Amino acid sequence: MDSARVFAGDCTTTFEGTRDRTTRGRVVVLVKPDRTVLVHDADGYQPVAWLTRPDSLAVEEDASGFGLTARAGDQTLRVVAHEVTGRATYPVTEAGVPVGHHPETGEPLVRAGGGVLGVDSGVRFPLVAGATVLDETCDDCGLPLMRVERGAVFEVCVDRSCEPLDDVVRERFDGAWSCPDCGSPLRLLRRSGRLVAGCDDYPACETAFSVPAGVVVDSCDCGLPVFETATKRRCLDGTCELFRSPGSPPAGGVGDENVRDGGRASTDESTSDDGRVPDGDDE
Ligand SMILES: [Zn+2]
Ligand SMILES: [Zn+2]
Ligand SMILES: [Zn+2]
DSSP: OOEEEEEEEEEEEEEESSSOEEEEEEEEEEEOTTOOEEEEOSSSSSOSEEESSOSEEEEEEETTEEEEEEEETTEEEEEEEEEEEEEEEEEOOOOOEEEEEOTTTOOEEEEETTEEEETTTOOEEEOOTTOEEEEEEOTTTOOEEEEEEEESEEEEESSTTTSOHHHHHHHHHTTTSBOTTTOOBEEEEEETTEEEEEETTTTTSOOEEEOOSEEEEEEOTTSSEEEEESSOEEESSTTOSSOOOTTSOOSOOHHHHHHHHHOOOOOOTTTOSOOBOOSSOOO
16 A cells, blocks of 8 residues: 655755745655655645655655655755654555445445545455446445446446456347448457457458447437437447437538548547547557
C-alpha cells in the first residue's frame, strides 16, 4: 500500500524557482506517495511552500534531524530541520465513495479511481467502462454487484473472476446478430482487451464491432441492433450509413465513409463513436 510521510519541526524552507523565498517556523511537511511535498504552517489552508510531483525527492534523516530536497525542472524546494518534533509514515489509499464491506476481510470498500478498493488491504477490483456499483451483493462471494449495460442491463459481481461479465453477455447475445458483410453469426469475444461482436468467419472475414455501453432498443435497417447509450442511439456499427436516429439526419458523413471504406478505425471502449474494431490495440 502507498504511504504518506509526515515531518514536523522548526524548519527553514527554501523555494527556488519563479520566485525565490526562504521562511523559517514550526511547520508540518507532508510527502504524498507521488512525491508531492506540502509544507504547512499555522496560517490558513495554503501551504507555505509546495512542489507537485517533483522529478526527484531526496530525504536525509538521522537521529537529530531531517532534510528534504525536491526538484521539478528549474524549481527546487528544500526543507531543513533545526529541531524535530515528530516524524512518521502512514499508509494511505485513495479516498472514495463507500460501497459496502469486503465479505472476507470486513474492510470498508470504496469506489475510487475507476475501481472498487479495499481501504485496509489495498485490494482493487477494476470496474468496466460505464459501470455503477450497486447496494446489492453477489450471492457467491458477497462483494458488491455492478450494473453494466452491454446490449442489455447486467448485474454482475465486481470481481470479474467470480462472475465474468463476458460470460453473461455471451450467454445472451452470442450468435444473436449476423455479420453485415458475409452473413455469418457474430460471436461475442474479447479481442485486444475489448468486448467485441466479431464475425464467426474470422480470419477470412475480419468484421468486428466493439459492443458499446448501452442497451439494445431497436434494429437498424442494416440488420444490426441499435443501442441506446448514455448520450445517443447508434447502430452497433458506428459507421453505419443506414442508421437514422429519430429526428436527425442519417449518420455517415464524408469522414465516416472513409472509415467504412478503410475497414478499420481506432476505437476506445469508453469513448468510441465508431464500432469498428482495430487490430492489436489495448484497452
Ligand atoms: Zn462474486
Ligand atoms: Zn463476416
Ligand atoms: Zn446499421
